[in-house]
Amino acid sequence: MLPSVFNNSVGLSILIPVYNYNVTSLVRALSAQLLKTGNEGEIILLDDGSETGALTTNQSLQNIPSVLFYRNESNEGRMLARQKLSGLARYGYLLFLDCDSEIIKDDFLAAYFVLMKEDIPLASGGRVYTDTPPVECELMLHWKYGRKRESRQRKTGSRSVEGFLSNNFLIRREVFKILDASLQIHDYGHEDTYWGIQFEQAGFFCRFINNPVLHAAIEKADIYIEKSEKALDNLLLLEKNIDRRLISRHVRIFRWYLRLKRTGLSGLYLFFEKMFHGYFRRNLLSCKPRLFFFDCYRLAVLIRMVKTKSVK
Amino acid sequence: MSEPIIELSHANIYQGNNLILQDVNLTVNKGEFVYLVGKTGTGKSSLLKALYGELPLTEGEGMVAGYSLRGLDWKKVPYLRRNLGVVFQEFQLLTDRNVNDNLKFVLRATGWTDEKLMDEKIQDVLDKVGLRSKGFKMPFELSGGEQQRIDIARALLNSPKIILADEPTGNLDPETSDEIMALLINISKDYNTAVVMASHDYIVVQKFPARMIRTERGMISDNATISIQ
Numbered sequence: 001m002l003p004s005v006f007n008n009s010v011g012l013s014i015l016i017p018v019y020n021y022n023v024t025s026l027v028r029a030l031s032a033q034l035l036k037t038g039n040e041g042e043i044i045l046l047d048d049g050s051e052t053g054a055l056t057t058n059q060s061l062q063n064i065p066s067v068l069f070y071r072n073e074s075n076e077g078r079m080l081a082r083q084k085l086s087g088l089a090r091y092g093y094l095l096f097l098d099c100d101s102e103i104i105k106d107d108f109l110a111a112y113f114v115l116m117k118e119d120i121p122l123a124s125g126g127r128v129y130t131d132t133p134p135v136e137c138e139l140m141l142h143w144k145y146g147r148k149r150e151s152r153q154r155k156t157g158s159r160s161v162e163g164f165l166s167n168n169f170l171i172r173r174e175v176f177k178i179l180d181a182s183l184q185i186h187d188y189g190h191e192d193t194y195w196g197i198q199f200e201q202a203g204f205f206c207r208f209i210n211n212p213v214l215h216a217a218i219e220k221a222d223i224y225i226e227k228s229e230k231a232l233d234n235l236l237l238l239e240k241n242i243d244r245r246l247i248s249r250h251v252r253i254f255r256w257y258l259r260l261k262r263t264g265l266s267g268l269y270l271f272f273e274k275m276f277h278g279y280f281r282r283n284l285l286s287c288k289p290r291l292f293f294f295d296c297y298r299l300a301v302l303i304r305m306v307k308t309k310s311v312k
Numbered sequence: 313m314s315e316p317i318i319e320l321s322h323a324n325i326y327q328g329n330n331l332i333l334q335d336v337n338l339t340v341n342k343g344e345f346v347y348l349v350g351k352t353g354t355g356k357s358s359l360l361k362a363l364y365g366e367l368p369l370t371e372g373e374g375m376v377a378g379y380s381l382r383g384l385d386w387k388k389v390p391y392l393r394r395n396l397g398v399v400f401q402e403f404q405l406l407t408d409r410n411v412n413d414n415l416k417f418v419l420r421a422t423g424w425t426d427e428k429l430m431d432e433k434i435q436d437v438l439d440k441v442g443l444r445s446k447g448f449k450m451p452f453e454l455s456g457g458e459q460q461r462i463d464i465a466r467a468l469l470n471s472p473k474i475i476l477a478d479e480p481t482g483n484l485d486p487e488t489s490d491e492i493m494a495l496l497i498n499i500s501k502d503y504n505t506a507v508v509m510a511s512h513d514y515i516v517v518q519k520f521p522a523r524m525i526r527t528e529r530g531m532i533s534d535n536a537t538i539s540i541q
Contacts, residue, residue: 106407107406107407110406110407111406114404114414114417114418114421117398118421119393120421120422174386203387
């Protein structure tokens with residue numbers, strides 16, 4: 001093939017922050033698809049302070065020609081890792097993938113190359129969860145939440161930053177640069193919200209395309225609840241820096257929280273929630289968790305967090 | 313009367329800090345077919361990138377499809393590109409869906425929502441590339457030439473004012489190359505779309521003579537005297 005004059009504009013840097021996860025099958029699938037499309041591209045892995053086992057296995061992937069491997073000595077968080085990765089990328093388009101993704105479509109990368117040819121500045125491919133529920137009860141909460149809330153099927157092309165999911169998204173490098181890196185969110189949760197809001201403010205609406213990855217790693221319910229609580233902490237960090245109305249457009253729990261606050265009913269809500277708190281928690285850990293209870297539970301956690309912080 | 317769609321005047325084109333092409337003066341009119349030739353490294357791709365909004369124009373003036381290139385805000389670049397259809401040398405069709413659905417995927421991704429309008433548009437572009445009856449074919453059922461035609465159909469979807477074609481005959485046998493060349497030339501004539509085609513293929517250029525812009529030694533030379541036969 002002759003050298004293309006549009007190489008830089010259609011080249012793709014696939015960027016994957018890795019933390020304690022074996023990404024061999026993900027990277028092999030991506031590298032095979034990249035080769036098949038015949039387009040310019042690279043896969044950059046940034047190990048974010050993983051323990052030795054996962055680190056060694058993943059390190060060997062740099063023998064694949066299109067793969068580059070870097071590492072952080074300590075865990076700096078996904079947000080910082082993504083920013084570092086964007087600095088290492090060679091091409092004009094970036095595809096961010098979470099390390100626990102599984103490729104389920106033969107045309108996964110080809111679909112993104114089609115979008116790149118059309119100069120789509122920002123697109124999200126989404127994620128799906130397995131059709132069959134997990135056998136273990138303790139995995140049910142995450143699976144159900146993922147199925148009902150995250151893998152909603154939307155029409156290709158629908159324009160939305162609401163519920164922007166950052167696990168699998170394509171972005172022009174210039175657009176990524178508009179992200180304000182000053183607010184660093186560590187741990188789990190709501191980087192997506194923060195980024196979605198910033199893109200929206202800069203006038204970039206994310207195109208949703210039906211090009212999902214399978215979310216392979218499902219957390220046990222107790223860990224998932226704990227992570228969700230940490231995510232609420234991040235939400236409060238956002239509240240200090242961003243207009244509340246914007247956050248409430250993106251986050252349902254936050255919308256409810258503002259309503260209760262406005263109507264002065266948060267104290268009453270906490271009183272009733274306290275009576276059911278134990279019941280909610282038991283339900284969430286059971287084989288038939290209800291997402292409504294999960295929302296009620298998190299709403300109470302959020303209100304309590306605000307109260308504790310304001311006392312401090 | 314000829315109406316310019318691309319105009320560069322005293323433009324200096326830089327790649328980073330390196331001056332690649334100096335004092336470029338170039339006018340391409342609506343409906344004109346133009347070759348862009350030149351050895352690798354002579355600035356051919358930089359010139360296309362400048363037209364495409366990929367390289368900012370900081371010295372001289374430039375207008376492409378009504379957009380001034382000088383000081384063009386990068387956020388406006390996607391709007392400029394809506395007026396440009398780019399045909400690539402490697403055609404990329406999604407193998408899990410038929411031709412119609414491939415084109416519909418592009419339309420949806422570029423903001424189309426009305427199903428009826430989308431169907432009409434797809435029929436329209438397939439007509440233009442002579443593949444009206446192939447909408448329900450799967451990509452593996454198409455020949456290389458047909459796949460390249462579909463890529464041209466894709467480039468036509470958003471009714472571009474200019475088509476930039478990058479070695480569109482690069483992967484094709486001579487006979488199929490001729491068909492694709494005839495198609496591109498017809499598109500420029502029949503639909504008043506300017507076509508700028510980068511090519512290394514001197515056999516094609518000789519067989520289908522047209523105005524030729526050559527990049528060499530940091531300058532462009534323009535052979536505007538040869539008209540399409």
